[in-house]
Amino acid sequence: MTVMATKFTPEVLLSAPRRSAAVPNPAGTLALFTVSQYSFETHSKDYAIKVLDIKSRHSTQLFDDPAYTEPTWVSETEFVFLKNGDSTTSLMAADATKPGSDPYEVSSFSATVSNIKVKDIGNGTVAFACTAPTTADGAMLNAADEKKPHSSAQVYTELFVRHWDAYVSKNKQGLFYGALKKVDGSFKLQDLGLVNALAGTRLECPVPPFGDASDYDVGKEGIVFVSKDPDLNPALWTKTDLYYVPLRSFTEAKAPLPQVVKTGKLQGYTGAPTFSHDGTKVAFKRMRSRQYESDKWRLLLLPDIKDLSNVQEFYETKDGEGAWDARPEGVAWSNDDRELYVTAEKDGRQVLYKLPSSPLEAKELPQPLTSDGAVGDFRNLSQSRADGRLFVTSTSLVDNSSYSIIDPESKEIGLVSSSSKEGKSFGLTRRQFDEFWFKGAGDYDCHALVMKPSNFDPSKKYPLAFLIHGGPQGAWGDSWSTRWNPAIFAEQGYVAVMPNPTGSTGYGQALTDAIAQDWGGRPYNDLENCFEHIADNLPYVDTTNAVALGASYGGYMINWIQGHPLGRKFKALVCHDGIFSTMNCWATEELFFPMHDMGGALWENREGYARWDPSASVGEWATPQLVIHSELDYRLSISEGLSAFNALQTRGVPSRFLMFPDENHWVLKPENSLVWHKEVLGWINRWTGLDTTGLSEEAEKVTLG
Structure with missing residues (x-):
């Protein structure tokens, strides 16, 4: 699975190998990862589980069956993984040092199992946990056993009706545990099987729609997990709590009732619960607001898992704002449990930080260990207390996957493997990357990233591709993307500029918060x-x-720009899954979002919704525009895209409408994504005079109705 390109095109982007994070074994000698690659020639995807020899940097393919997923170490050489069937899942085991050997079945389940985790708890026992859909009584759900109704009608009496890209069903996700032991040289699931730790409760883990294995952790003392507050409607409130289920053997026939961890005034989202290596402490993060999805994460410590009322906040201040003006994301413990490693955004990067593991000792602000790129997954290289090094998976604007070893003491970074040879396989280099700061609309500065063509000549002039990020509480960063990749635009001959205006994350919480109730003001x-x-x-x-x-x-913002002076400075615009009218925001699913950003419910602050409504200025729309929307986008209904296109067409503005019936807020399927890229590039190249060869079939045509 390799790719070498002289020009970075959409085909190269979408057919390049995609690697998962690599996970080292307890000895720090081998690392497991998966890789997939789509072929536009065969219209099919290849997939493999591989093992990387960290010292030699050589990787070996172990399996190429796409049904094999989630490889997870259970010893220094052995790993378990899932074999997915139509409505069943098998837990399999294999030896990473014996490529070509057949795996064996540990156990099988009549359900769709995912998000597996393991933990050696001593006495030859490996605790095992996973998640799976459940029936009303908490048993694993076998989709094949569900009765097929004669009608497609669905009736709802409460929110959610639909979430992200699916209509909500009554089935919830359960969190199951069990114990693995070796019997005659093979791992076996103990006779009790798997027990749902959430049975008999109204709790669910992971938290939909994007929850995964990071929503829970397994330790020697039990399981900690995140779940929505069952007493609050999830469409109206963001509140999720941390719960603890005490377990000693992981063979308990019935789990003790989950116990909630008290966090005082912090009542918003909870995330990234992580046990210390000794299993007695838990680090996690939490937001303060119960109705703001982009509030600042606070880093917290539960110093004693047996005392759930004693939670300590890192860098706490009397005013409640916190001394560290950053948003911690991932969390990991050092091998000796004396330090924490945390990622957080900073000036367009996802930076890895180090700090003491006790808030009482964390007097100075965290120290950064990295300065460029975006750190994703990170963990201890080995389980040896004498080895403090970290194994890190990261990306950048030119590199789609790199594995490195970082020494937290010296801050030395040693590259182990780069999927794209640090961008060379794509014809990209770090020389294309630049950045600048500019004066904001008030007493503050804003940051912008720049991507230049690989054949950049400073004596020439290049057309501008002005990219505006979503969120709105988000940011462009020095990271890889297969959906909005600035290098794709740069290699067409543009200088791509990615501004991070008011509302952006990674520049302090005040800048992030300032966009609320001011969507078309300061950011514009x-x-x-x-x-x-x-x-x-x-x-x-x-x-x-x-x-x-x-x-x-x-x-x-594209639709807002259309009706305002900045819109006349562009030759063409592209609006993907945008809002035509803020008055329609209540067609969305997570209603806490418009309630926060628009200043209340529609009937409470109608003027606030109307103030920043792009459709109010549709009489000024005049710039050629491509509109893209998908049928399964339940965040922003497809009516928003249709409304914008209908307005453009009625006004006689050159316009084009691209619709995907099988995509959600994102275009994820390779063939659809290729069409997306060709349509977008064909449209903007048509208006800027760049080459349209091989792009949209009708790039030379302009639809006028």
């Missing part, structure tokens, strides 16, 4: 300032030949 003015900064300070950019593109909130 910041973008105007950024455009002027480019015109005045980047002589190699031709701002008279510019296009702007955005998705989600970025799509909203």
Whole structure:
């Protein structure tokens, strides 16, 4: 699974191998990972489980069956994984040092199992946990046993009706545990089988729609997990709590009732619960607000798992804001449990930090261990207390996957493996990357990232691709993407500029919070300032030949720009899954979002919704625009895209509508994604005069109705 390209095209992006995070074994000598690759020639996907020899940097394929997923170490050489069937799942085991040998079945389940975790708890026992859909009584759900109704009708009496890209069913996710032991040289699941730790409760883990194995952890003293507060409607409130289920043998026939961890005034989202190696402490993160999905994460410590009322906050201040103005994401413990490693956004990077594991000792703010790229997965290289090194999976704007070893003491970083040879396989280099700061609309500065063509010549002028991020509480970063990849635009001949205006994350919580109830105000003015900064300070950019593109909130801003002066400075616009009218926000599913960002319910603050409504200025729309929307986008109903296209067509503005009936808020299927890229590039190239060969079939045509 390799790729070598002289030009980075959509086909290269979408057919490049995609590696998972690599997970080292307890000895720190081998690492398991998966890799998939799509072929536009055969219209099929290859998949493999591989093992990396960390010292030699050589990887070996173990299996190529796409039904094999989630390889997880259970010893220094052995690992378990899932074999997925139509409505069944088998837990399999194999030896990573014996490629070509057949795996054996540990156990099988009449359900769709996922998110597996294991933990050696001593006495030859390996605790095992996983998640699976359940029936009303908490048993694993076998989809094949469900009765098929004669009608497709569904009746709802409470929220949610639908969530992300599916209509909500009555089936919930359960969190199951069991114990593995070796019998005659093979791992076996103990006779009790798997027990649902959530049976008889109204709790669910992982938290839909994006919850995964990071929503829970397994330790020597039991399981900690995150679940929505069952007494609050999940469509209206973000509150999720941390719960603890005490277990000693993981063969308990009935789990003790989950116990909630008390966190005082912090009542919002909870995430990343992580046991210390000795199993007595838990680090996790939590937000304060119960109705704001982008509130600042606070890093917390439960110093004694047996005292759930004693939770300590890192960098706590009397005003409740916290001394560390960052948003911690992932969490890991050092081997001796004396330090924590945490990732957080900073100035367009996802940085790895180090700090003492006790809030009482964390006097100084965390120290960064990295400065570029985006750290994703990170964990101890080995389980030896004498080895403090970390094994890190990361990406950048030019590299789609790299594995490195970091020494937290010296901060030395040693590259072990790069899927793209640090971008060379794509024809990309770090020389293409740049950045600048510009004056915001108030007393603050904003940051922007820049991606130049690989054949960049500073004496020439290049058209501008002005990319506006979604969220709106989000940010462009030095990270890889297969959906919005700035290098794709740069290799077409654009200078791609990615501003992070008001609402962006990674620049302090005040900038993030300031977009609420001001969607078309400060952020729009910041973008105007950024455009002027480019015109005045980047002589190699031709701002008279510019296009702007955005998705989600970025799509909203494209529609807002259409009706305002900045819209006349672009040759063409692209709006993906944008908002046509803020008055329609109550067609979304997570209603806590408009209630926070628009200042209450629609009937409580109708003026607030109307103030930033793009459709109110539709009479000014004049710039050619491509509109993209998908039928399964339940965040922003497809009616938003249709409304924008209908308005453009009725006004006689050159426009085009691209629709996917089988995609959600994101376009994920390779064949659909290729069409998306060709349509987008064909559209903007048509208006800027760049080459349209091989792009949209009708790139030379303009739809006028």
